[in-house]
Amino acid sequence: MSGAHEIILDGVVKSFPGMQRPAVASLSTRIQSGAVMGLVGPDGAGKTTLLRMLAGLLKPTDGSLRVVGLDPVSQDRELHAILGYMPQKFGLYEDLTVMENLTLYADLRGVTGTVRQQTFERLLTFTDLTRFTERLAGKLSGGMKQKLGLACTLVGQPQVLLLDEPGVGVDPISRRELWRMVHELADEGMLILWSTSYLDEAEQCREVLLMNEGELLYSGAPQTLTQHMAGRSVLIRATRGGNRKLLQRAICRPEVSDGVIQGKYLRLILKQDADRHTLLDALEQPGAGFTDAQPRFEDAFIDLLGGGPDHESELAKIMPQVPANPEETVIEARRLTKKFGDFAATDHVDFQVKRGEIFGLLGPNGAGKSTTFKMMCGLLVPSDGNALVLGMDLKTDSGRARQHLGYMAQKFSLYGNLTVLQNLKFFSGVYGLKGQKQRDKIDDMVAAFNFSPILNQAPDALPLGFKQRLALACALMHEPDILFLDEPTSGVDPLTRREFWLHINGMVDKGVTVMVTTHFMDEAEYCDRIGLVYRGKIIAAGSPDSLKQSIASPENPNPTMEQAFIELVQDYDKREEAS
Structure with a gap:
């Protein structure tokens, strides 16, 4: 590996006026090409500040850094010729087509003639956007926008690629495609730094830099950090009271570092030297027991940051109790259809949500779940069918229905x-x-x-x-007694997501009904039932565990929610092709 393909940071500090502590504090490390390096940390960790310094957009307060041997401030012109930077809000022009965006970036990079033509052909094939060159960027799905953004970043064939959370708001299938493309680039020798709040993505990196409040907490292989959690990740199933109540009790215990719902189980991270017998007695679950679980990088990440929430939801305490009737249907779609011209974004969709349930709408970008969601909130008028809330049709009685709705x-x-x-x-x-x-x-x-x-x-x-x-x-x-949440935690870190779900679970215990969309498959585990939307239809529905078991096999007896999502969508495509 050439020594030129590396980033060297020596005591780098970045402070901003009015901030009590630096955004980046005395950071020294070395990043080499050959594989993807992950930049991981919660909100305010300093990830974006670091990437902007590497791109020459911010000047360090102290220390020095070199990107492929160049100073990003004094040698910015030379650096920009070999560097690609994709910020969180990438500058695509939504009123230009895919090809017009590529042409603009080629003009900015000075890529002309035969080289331009060859570059466009390679990038369109690489991102699978060849069929969409005449489509406006604003009409692309979230995953396709990110792939176009990556293509535009790669127009100048950079040696260094800085990606600031490119997976945010992108479904699991599109994220898998993005990772495939980036791994290919890394294998070709490109130096790639990928900032992420998706911890399953961090596990795909050769090494990670884990930051918090500007400090570097860990540098190395994610698997090495994960191994430190051996024997501390356990599963337990509630035998009374349900998993939501059990979770709220468990996270308040001194033996527990973190807890999340995982389908029919509760997944707990135990503190060092925690007494399992004492904890089991305190949880008061007759007949229940702990089963050891395979540690995940997310377990190690949360534990290193001091653990997850350790208290009950203060928000739930101030919400009124909703009269509980678990048989009451509070949200219903009847042959719900929305057409834009000849295109059916939602195509004869049916589902019901009972009082006090969490119902999740999942689906790839562009599958129709947001359209369905907006009709259920009264933000879009159906072309056909009915969207009902508490028996009131949102087409004719939206004013009265909205008094019961909260929308994020x-x-x-x-x-x-x-x-x-x-x-x-x-x-x-x-x-x-x-x-x-x-x-x-x-x-x-x-x-x-x-x-x-x-x-x-x-x-x-x-x-x-x-x-x-x-x-x-x-x-x-x-x-409100009905809450609509449209990707409420997109882009936020795992600690903040845990706080949100602490509040959501607490409100559901008060009788609030929740309908949610998400691209985080671990969040889908919190749902009582899920509707998987694809090509405008619900192609699968049921509890998280039933969807996972529907694709279980002798080779993969315990599939993840992400594997279920991807396989169910791919199986639907195969059936459609065969018919």
């Missing part, structure tokens, strides 16, 4: 130029709260989400995790 959009939809407090006042007012009742509800939300330190800040200046907390708080101001 996929993209941050609050007012970025208002402060956190002003957003809380505005949305509580929209929902009809005024006077003392409004002030009390705002105080409750500020306490539940710990907004006090940021009340006078604008959301645009906040990390994504705080933006999502604020969006959830605004959606709950009127105490």
Whole structure:
């Protein structure tokens, strides 16, 4: 391996005015080409700041760094000729076609003539976008946009590739394709640094840099860190009270570092030297026992950061109890159809959601789940069929139905130029709260989400995790008994996702019904039932465990949710081709 294909950081520090601690603190490491290097850490870890310094967009406060032997600040022109940088919000022009975007980036890179033609052919084949050259970028699915973004980044045939969370908002099939492409590039000798909040992605890297609050906590192979968790990952199944209640009890125990729901089981990470017998007695589950589970990198990541939430949901405590009737159907789709011209984005979809359930809509990018979801919220009018909430048709009685609904959009939809407090006042007012009742509800939300330190800040200046907390708080101001969550944790780190699901599980225990879309397959495990949407239809439905077992085989007796997702979609394609 050539010594030129490496990144060297020596005591790199980056501080910003007004921040108590550096965004990156005295970072020294060496990154070499030949395989993908993962950059992992929670919100505010310093990942994006580091990538921007490597790209020459930020100047270090102290220390030195070299990218392929070049100083990103003083030798920026030479570096930009050999570097590709794909930020979180990649600069595709949505009103240009796929080919027009590629042409623009070729012009910027000075790629012309025969080389341009050969480059376009290679990249379109590589990303499987050859059939879509005339499609507007804005009309592409999330996964196709990321592949086009990668293609544009690669137009100049860079030696170094910096990718800032390219898998965010991308379904498992598209993420697998992105990884296949990036591994191919790494095998060809390209130096690749991939920032991610998906910890299953980190396991695909040769080595990872794990950062938190600007500090480097670990550098090395992810498998090495995972091995430290041997004997501390266990499964237990609730014998009474259900897994949600068991999870809330378990994470408050001093023996437990972390806990998540995994289908019919609860997955717990035990602290060092935890007494299993004491814990089992405290959980009060007659006949239950612990089964050892294979450790995951996510277990090690959460444990290294000090563990997950260790308390009950403060949000659930302030939500009123909804009268429980588990047989009541509160959300229903009847032959729900939405056409755009001749194209059926949703095609005769049927499902029911009972009171107090979590129902998940899963599907690849462009499969029709967002269209279905928006019709169920009353944001889109069906072309045919019915979307019902509490028996009220959203087409004819949306005003009354919306009084029961809370909605959190996929993209941050609050007012970025208002402060956190002003957003809380505005949305509580929209929902009809005024006077003392409004002030009390705002105080409750500020306490539940710990907004006090940021009340006078604008959301645009906040990390994504705080933006999502604020969006959830605004959606709950009127105490809805039905909650629609459209990819609520897309792009946030695993610790923040655990906090969100702590709140969601707590609200469901209060009788709130939740309908959610997600690309995180571990989040799908929290759902009572799942509808897998593909080509506008629900191609599979059932509990997470039933979907996993539907693809189980002697070679793979315990498939993951991601494997089930991918195989069910691929099997549907095979059946359609054969028919």
